[in-house]
Amino acid sequence: MMEINKDQWWKKAVIYQVYPRSFQDSNGDGIGDINGIIERLGYLEDLGIDAIWLSPVYQSPQDDNGYDISDYQDIDPMFGTLDDMERLIKEAKNHHIRIIMDLVLNHTSDEHRWFLEAKKSKTNPYHDYYVWRDGVEGTPPNDMTACFGGSAWEWVPEVQQYYFHQFSVKQPDLNWDNPKVRREIYDMIYWWMEKGVGGFRLDVIDQIAKEPDKKITNNGPRLHEYLREMSRETFQKGDLITVGEAWGATTENAKQFSNPDGSELSMVFQFEHIGLDQQEGKEKWDLAPLPFLKLKEIWNRWQTELNRFGWNSLFWNNHDLPRIVSRWGNDKEYRAESAKMLATLLHGMQGTPYIYQGEELGMTNVQYAIEDYRDIEIRNMYQERLAKGYEEADIMRSIHAKGRDNARTPMQWDDTENAGFTQGIPWIKVNPNYREINAESQVNDPCSIYNYYKKLVGLRKEYDVFAEGSFQMLLQDDEDIFAYLRQGETENLLVICNFYDKTLKCPLQESWGEGTLLICNYEDRSDMSVLRPYEARIYLLQR
Template identity: 75%
Template sequence: MQESKWWKNAVVYQIYPRSFKDSNGDGIGDLQGIIRKLDYLKELGVDAIWLSPVCRSPQDDNGYDISDYRDIDSMFGSLKDMEELIKEAEERNIRIIMDLVLNHSSDEHLWFIEARKSRENPYHDYYVWRDGTEGLPPNDMRACFGGSAWEWVPELSQYYFHQFSVKQPDLNWENPKLRQEIYDMILWWMEKGVGGFRLDVIDQIAKEPDLKITNNGPRLHEYIRELSKETFRKGDLITVGEAWGANTELAKLYSNPDGSEFSMVFQFEHINLDQQPDKEKWDLAPLDFLKLKQVFAKWQRELYRTGWNSLFWNNHDLPRIVSRWGNDKEYREKSAKMLATLLHGMQGTPYIYQGEELGMTNAEFEIEDYRDIETLNVYHERLEKGYQKEDILNSIHAKGRDNARTPMQWDDSPNAGFSEGTPWIRVNGNYREINAKQEMADKGSVFHYYKKLIGLRKTYEVFADGKFELLLEEDKDIFAYTRTSEGEKLLIICNFHEKEVPFLLPEGWSGKEEILIANYNEIAETEKLRPYEARIYRKA
């Protein structure tokens, strides 16, 4: 069955279930909570929901350590709740995208429990093992979460390989039986009506640890094409691979229009532009705005008709974009709308992270209120290295993952309407001013602006198929570009900063064209753009 490519006109909404809506008062968001808010998402106009992991897991790494791919973690509900969510979403023309972790499992998965019983066990070869001597691992490879990537199992006199936590042993994709188990599981979820999959760190499945290769291994695309043929191509799905190591050439393979691999990939080139070169993300630097324009333009140009982009500012691992590159104080609404305009005018499938459509901001907590293991580790490590406490907290306030994980702000009641119990993490203190109830009632809100942008993408084909051209490449304040298809043309103009800047419309544009959307009520006829001003012009 060939894909219909419905996802080219779609907008996806990412939910971090733990923080979205709690239905039973235990302080943790759950599937029934999501079901209760489906009408809100229908009102917004999204086509699909990407759920961060909900499969059964010991939660060593926020659910990215799966112990049963065919069950739901009791924290979120039951398999029955998941089936109800799929059905209720479908009734509102919303598809459910599951987060699948196929590079590794939990060490509490039945496969691994069996695998470590003996070398002869049929499941042993589902994982990556090497002979060795205790204290002398096969090589000096390091795990992403620190320490050696090799863990000694004395009863087998072998090491197993783990790229992440010691509780996340890597799966051995060279084993055809393992691959078949994975395909059977995916087909089982497809039978249940799942509308797509997001594939976690998928570029690492073809690792070759003896050669110290972790991502983009030699058999990677062979594996992905087989995976797609045996599963995804048997349905009408949206599939997105997370590939930190992707460049535009690799992305053309991943998102080949023939459907042989995925619909699209997540790449992160634009996300690393505000840190010091060759340093950690905590080593803050001002955003290189000209580089941001170049990066977006490169991906827009090079994937045009040869692949497909995913468009995003936020996710569960990233700080809130309005705090990061906008202005979350006096220009919060204007800058949130500008950033949305800039992104949604491009070619690709936009992803909205929960609360982004409200202009939710970073939370500036004291260290005892954070829950993220990465945040707590860096705080203590940097204190030991002699960094000033204030500087460490500044970095955490800017880049910490918990910025994205504070509870969704539904209304101005206690706990922002997220839970009747004590939330697992503190609510951002500004929920009385920023919440869904208030914004839905205000036609000029960030929520209604996102709703209008989503509507435009469904109305005008030029958003999906128009050719991209960057304008004013060297301008240090304005991000402007056109999208052109047969019969229509868009001009997208965004003042990226909080100052007034001079501006002349490009040749061929008079200002009398239809304005599809703008974040100021009155369009000034003067030759300037106001702080964070954004407009989309259209001419037939």
Template identity: 75%
Template sequence: MAKKWWQDKVVYQIYPRSFQDSNGDGIGDLPGIISRLDYLSDLGIDAIWLSPVYCSPQDDNGYDISDYQDIDPMFGSLEDMERLIAEADKRGIKIIMDLVLNHSSDEHRWFREAKKSKDNPYHDYYVWRDGEEGILPNEMRASFGGPAWEWVPELEQYYFHQFSVKQPDLNWENPKVRQEIYDMILWWMDKGVGGFRLDVIDQIAKEPDRGITANGPKLHKWIQELSRETFQKADLITVGETWGATPEIAKLYSNPDGSEFSMVFQFEHVMLDQEPGKEKWDLSPLPFVELKKNFAKWQKELYGCGWNSLFWNNHDLPRIVSRWGNDKEYRKESAKMLATVLHGMQGTPYIYQGEELGMTNVRFPDITHYRDIETLHMYEERLEAGYKKEEILRSVYAKGRDNARTPMQWDDSKNGGFTDGTPWIEVNPNYLEINAKKEISDADSIYNYYKKLIKLRKENMVFTQGEFQLLLEEDPQIFAYTRTTGEEMMCVIANFTDKPAPCRLPETWQKKELLIHNYNTENIGGVLRPYEAMIYIDR
């Protein structure tokens, strides 16, 4: 498979609301991001995935778009967006826009028109069913709770929404909808964006009458049309968010011929620590051996015929150092270990803002401190179902989306340097100890470790092209694997636990070139210390 230009790149996700406020209103904005581009350039990233900054009523923090071709005033202006693209480009950084094409806001012009009458030309831009009030078309549920159907009395119809009631699903069966979307994407491409992340894209081919949301029969036909009409007209980075992907489906999404996307986000690994068949809030210990086998499956299945995205965190997931590391005694070691394991694999690494600092989950004292619509709905539903508040909060502390959305911790000044005003959500109190200013000046910091990993990825082709082989498959503590090309072999060895771990790998590896190590002192005796990780290379 010929190497693509983006395969040795590293992407950094920014959640704009929480990154940097420039005007004191407590909400991060585009000028704030521009002011921090040198920080990102120093880190070594190549692209910024920007969560939505379009006009939006903010029912789902921007994933409910009311105008795809304008910037919400809370984030700045279209001119600010154009300046961000230009300033990032000067630093060799591309901007990846977040596209929400499964649904719009109910305040979008299309939906406002659609509600006026069944004969309105925009009515068929959405998914409607005739019916009677109180008698739902079927029993489908929305992801944020409640029925997936909402009654509109003046039309005597229900509209379909897979998420919030304020996020009506777009009707991709209508070719006019698809053309409107393609025209909008081409408009952004003309602005100079370097790519797109496609939110819940595997749900656009829904067939609600048959209970189908993800992976509908027409999905790949429509994605291929989308790619042909837009992405293939330039050399972009594109990634689809696909919760229901299997390796076979992912081979279609990330086919090297470019017919769909550059790569795919799949989520099997991040769903392992929940009770089978239940919600993410139903906590279960991480089955570590299963995690290793899951990564190995995706590495092997897509090798030479697709492309993985590599991530532990995003705006919907808890902080990885709190989730599967140790955010207390071994925060630094475990954060570095998790980075080592991930960045050593084949695929495009995604760093979520603050991950490079080892930012942690937050534990607010009660539900009034939280802002996330999904968390608030779950809290009310579980209270009504008889759960105790303490039990619900335990799930929120572990899996709530606001764990990732507390403001970026820049320094130890008020509000972590995020804002001079009152932040839209409180800063994690540990910003006094965990912040960018402190990390940058510490040669042994998590930040500088990420910086080194990014550099190694660009200097050693084995990171992008090497074939993956899992070692010590059944070991309950150690995650080890090799990556091999014709010229060189790399070995990643990591203790995933807080206990010493005897390592049964051949000692010959310790005689090879050590690329990176998360402890300052040499490993002696073949026993890995808590969360110890290293990468060796044999050239």
């Protein structure tokens, strides 16, 4: 049995997400792998992170880059072996790093043995592991569409039924109403716990209690019942961090997801801020300017309403999102300053920050031709919008801004060929700017984005107010500055961020008084009465 220490270590932790396919290739096949991650553990230990969230490395046909799992208890050969995985868990521990596995529990691959059995006949013991409906070929049970396009229903002639899939046609949804399914899942989770993993990130977990007949996909009526049962049967038996991806999360149900009593999860990924730069009521591809005051309102609400009643996860980036410095920063003349500002704004808040690989270097979006993209969502959207009559230039503009492959280009380690990622041909093109933006050029530069992130990570561990302090938004109606106060028992933090590329008179000067400047993203501090473009500061104030 694993050692249990219920100290909620994750409240002071900083998590680093690794997308294995793009992190480090150790064998020259052009695909990142587990042994490559092991090679880079020293880099991550130096950064100061506490845990790696590892995107899926399970056996998979890779229809959706590993989020279509065909065997939860084996490793896909492209990433290595189960022995490699066990070595990663052990070696990471030696570097004071825990491994957080990415679990996809809403669906499996259609090549999972359960589904191969399920589609043989209605009487097969595994048939009810999935969501089926009777129907007539060509006439789906309803008009629900899948997230990746097309109908959410797929006909199977062998059983004369449709199965339900919220994502790819090769990702049939599991039937969580079946207690046998839940038991199989809990046994699998416990199997990983016994191997020493430090936690789980739960993919689209708010969709497991779907009711497709009522067109309910997330936050189904039995969702929290299932989560509490899963927590009792698994998570509460170990010292784990658990974070649920919940696109439909609100501050109210987040208090259930992340109840401090530990009955469900440690925290959720909520995405309310992520959808701000799209046209209201439309898709993410329909671009719109960022409504800055709305961004402030959302962060303020999540920070204040979850304080003492739940726990926030803090992030700008992940494997599904564009690079934040290109999205809401300035990836050209102020790339370093804006990357540091966005990091300051996020890491000063209450919650657990997540760094996505390359974020700590200020890696940027790419602008490829359509044939150079690999993501199923991008390719499907491109064809669908062409068919609907959209101009190709507009389609590509949306892909360049929001495409998931922006985050999936190889990690930029150095200025050698393929950025030090691989000796082979990379599975997706490397961002051409790797000669200027890479880890080797930043690790020993005290003014680099990398060392700025390293300092932020260290500050969170040094001062309790980062984890425990309350939140008060300042200058709520200011259209350029994001400022807030964190109030702890013995100390306060004042965080001031100029969100744009203009020079402003610095407000709140009377507030920091005799305070200590903990961090600033400009080296020249001769005139603190102004905020330069994207300038960010954190002051420590004694109470």
